[in-house]
Amino acid sequence: MYSQKIPAVLMLAVLIIAITAGCAQEPKPLISKAEVAEIVKTYEEARNSYNLDLLDNIFSPDVVVHDPGAPETIVGLSALKEYYHGSHAGIPDLKLTLDEYYISGDRIFWIWTFSGTHTDTLRGLPPTGSVVNFKGVAIDRIANGMIVEEWVYYDMLSLMKQLGFTLVPPKIEGEK
Numbered sequence: 001m002y003s004q005k006i007p008a009v010l011m012l013a014v015l016i017i018a019i020t021a022g023c024a025q026e027p028k029p030l031i032s033k034a035e036v037a038e039i040v041k042t043y044e045e046a047r048n049s050y051n052l053d054l055l056d057n058i059f060s061p062d063v064v065v066h067d068p069g070a071p072e073t074i075v076g077l078s079a080l081k082e083y084y085h086g087s088h089a090g091i092p093d094l095k096l097t098l099d100e101y102y103i104s105g106d107r108i109f110w111i112w113t114f115s116g117t118h119t120d121t122l123r124g125l126p127p128t129g130s131v132v133n134f135k136g137v138a139i140d141r142i143a144n145g146m147i148v149e150e151w152v153y154y155d156m157l158s159l160m161k162q163l164g165f166t167l168v169p170p171k172i173e174g175e176k
Helices: 002-024 033-048 052-057 077-090 156-162
Strands: 059-066 095-104 107-117 131-143 146-154
Touching (some): 033 052, 052 077, 059 077
Antiparallel strands (some): 107 131
């Protein structure tokens, strides 16, 4: 009787181990480190030399970008270039460094640093002469070697404080 249960229990244990081991594995990268290195090099060069045409080599023409600084989702490479132009107009000495990156499946996770001096109008904000330096994160989805979607995260309040702006609470009705 025990001899019949041992193979069944053994098979069940092997199945559980196989399923558990399969679930614990990270997704295999669908993009190589060499491809990511080329994207990093191109992106930094495009932003730091203000040669936004280089972005054609790494972004899909119909890229979708979710950025907290944009009033709405940015759709298309030409719209992204226009958005980036606004950054360069307000902060002409803009310096962007891609500090670290991680690859998982079809995603690249970036940690970046942005710095520069606010010497001209920046997305409607008057020039303050303030130096800004802040970090953020971007998550890019890659398809066919191109960035097709991007989610950007950074602390907008911290950036506004660096520019010298303050947060004013709304006036409550009935308050004097």
